[in-house]
Amino acid sequence: SNIVNLACRLKQFEWTRYFIQAYQKHLPLEVRESAARISFAMIHFEEGNFEQTLEELQDITYANTFYDLRARSLRLRCFVELEESTALILHYCRSFEQFIRRNKQIKGNNAEATANFIQLIRELARQRSTKLQLEEMLAAKQPIFFKSWLSTKIRVYKRIV
Numbered sequence: 001s002n003i004v005n006l007a008c009r010l011k012q013f014e015w016t017r018y019f020i021q022a023y024q025k026h027l028p029l030e031v032r033e034s035a036a037r038i039s040f041a042m043i044h045f046e047e048g049n050f051e052q053t054l055e056e057l058q059d060i061t062y063a064n065t066f067y068d069l070r071a072r073s074l075r076l077r078c079f080v081e082l083e084e085s086t087a088l089i090l091h092y093c094r095s096f097e098q099f100i101r102r103n104k105q106i107k108g109n110n111a112e113a114t115a116n117f118i119q120l121i122r123e124l125a126r127q128r129s130t131k132l133q134l135e136e137m138l139a140a141k142q143p144i145f146f147k148s149w150l151s152t153k154i155r156v157y158k159r160i161v
Helices: 002-009 013-026 029-046 050-056 065-081 086-102 108-126 131-140 147-155
Strands: none
Touching: 002 013, 002 029, 013 029, 029 050, 029 065, 050 065, 065 086, 065 108, 086 108, 108 131, 108 147, 131 147
């Protein structure tokens, strides 16, 4: 996952596809499909193919909680990118929070960073806060997942009055 993340940031998508296809066979069988599907979903997301990202994340049982956590985060980011309805985004935020609370494996920094990420998504979706309030919230929330992506979303944010 770390190699795929870095390669995607460097926009090396073809190399990343090759890497996944060539090296997934070295992963333990029980995580192979989850790792590959999440990795391909990450490539689609970084290429801006949000519908394809969502398709990649469908119909899969994740090998462990952390693959599920990553998939849910990607799905929520896709909903924001696709400008899905506020109701859908808020519903998914509630569902995601329930998943975190119920799952005892997600704790510490992972739980806090995910909760902070969800809270900012909720504020973006509601469109009640000012851009400055969102920037201050982003700066104050530590730890937080996808900080640079959230910063980009705040930069183009338009408040509904």
